[in-house]
Amino acid sequence: MALTAALGRRGAEQDQEGGGGGNGGNGNGGGEGRMIMREHMFDKVVTPSDVGKLNRLVVPKHFAERHLLPRVPGGAAGAACPGAVLRFEDGRGGGKAWAFRFSYWSSSQSYVITKGWSAFVRDRRLAAGDTVSFCRAGARLFIDCRRRGAGVVSAPTTCLLVPVALPQQATLDQDRAPRGRRLRLFGVDLELAGAE
Amino acid sequence: MALTAALGRRGAEQDQEGGGGGNGGNGNGGGEGRMIMREHMFDKVVTPSDVGKLNRLVVPKHFAERHLLPRVPGGAAGAACPGAVLRFEDGRGGGKAWAFRFSYWSSSQSYVITKGWSAFVRDRRLAAGDTVSFCRAGARLFIDCRRRGAGVVSAPTTCLLVPVALPQQATLDQDRAPRGRRLRLFGVDLELAGAE
DNA sequence: CCACGAACCTGTATC
């Protein structure tokens, strides 16, 4: 994985959209913040259907198989794994999270995100042409989006560094992901998850 | 419960729709007929979806919980009770009966009758705006329907008196329903089921 | 391979 994180972007991203607001959960308390490296998984420029009444996001097959399928509880084997629920934290922080049902539709031979997707579209005002971005930090998944035509501020927005308040010290150890390497950089704990 | 049965309506209801025909079962033999009071449970004016391709009848929650849930074999406790099969006798007599799967769909928070329902819709030519009526006599369930706009013939059609040929003398005693009061009226055995 | 049916999901009306 690339470690091209831009430390300076941290503040910029947080200020990106002040609205919305957290709805409780493990909030992003200011106190003893740690940092976890977010590995970019993939982006998709959403189609009109992705944000329309179909209530589903088609996930390109190679993205789905490379990045999402290995994250479903029992489905790395490539089995059909019907309707796994994946939890994505709001990439902007704030503690909000989204539960998405990740399925394979044999009729169309495609991977889709169904249940929960329309709520995200509404909340983030996602429109055709916008880009959804999926990231990961260890076993934790993140989703974010940017407006169409919104040029990336500095370099490709592939890896971001976000502050995360760990609910408990043990959180990282509870991850079901294979242990990634750790390193401490500039006084910050980083986790290099899932080296490929 | 109301005891407003109209003895005189007996013949009228039986002549209501000569077609159809019995398909065996415990037929309504003429001989030693008894009478059991049918307690009206609830009606529903069916929607286009109820008689369309969805193959299901949505049962209004308060009706389902008050009248159907207590009738499922092990589910009076209010548990989810997935997919109980309830047997409804044809309200017109003739010995025909319908087996319906009665389920709770947690996704829509609603009770539905699924398997077996479409057969009833077809057989009775049920159309949107018609009314399905559910009655009960002890533990025995009955289903009937009337055409849209077909005003009730005499008084609200809430309690009807129907002839029932008991397969065996013991039938009434096998009822799992709480024992209702009995009375003999005009030489007829009546059972007042489920006094409220 | 198609038709049917059972399960599931969601927007909207309603209280």
Next chain:
DNA sequence: CGATACAGGTTCGTG
């Protein structure tokens, strides 16, 4: 006005 009920969809297994 938030929660809920339900009417109307879609998907998918099965025969």
